[in-house]
Amino acid sequence: LVEVDAPEPVPASFDAGGIRQAIDNLLGNAVKYGPEGGTVRVLVRRDDGLARVLVHDDGPGIPAEERERVFEPFERGPSRKVEGAGLGLAIVREVATGHGGRAYVAEGAGGNVVVEIPARAP
Numbered sequence: 196l197v198e199v200d201a202p203e204p205v206p207a208s209f210d211a212g213g214i215r216q217a218i219d220n221l222l223g224n225a226v227k228y229g230p231e232g233g234t235v236r237v238l239v240r241r242d243d244g245l246a247r248v249l250v251h252d253d254g255p256g257i258p259a260e261e262r263e264r265v266f267e268p269f270e271r272g273p274s275r276k277v278e279g280a281g282l283g284l285a286i287v288r289e290v291a292t293g294h295g296g297r298a299y300v301a302e303g304a305g306g307n308v309v310v311e312i313p314a315r316a317p
Contacts, residue, residue: 196232197222201239206315207246209294214312217290217298218248220283221308225252228306245296246314252306262300284308 218237225235229252236251257265264270266288269281284298287310291298296312 196234197237198234199237205239205241205246206317207312208315209312213290213293217287217310220287221250221310224283224308225250225306228252229254241314244314245311247309247311249301249307249309254306256305257300265300266298
């Protein structure tokens, strides 16, 4: 199940293909690392001049000591048993920084990965 919470439009200028790839990677990771049959939550907000997308899953989360490392190419996070090349979050971060923003793991239970890019004036 995927729940989207986007109460209002958040205008931003971006490369549609790049942002689509970043969000697709985040959703794929949330499904992969979350519990089977779990809920993935997507929150979209405008905050402090930023367009912010948070993707949350109810999985084990990412330990604090690994929160930067998971964005490096070929890293696969705390569960090395999951298949993949370890490029998903590296691509997410590259897309975010290419748009003048950032990607990071937020505090909280489960997986919480955030992408922020500059918002446009409404």
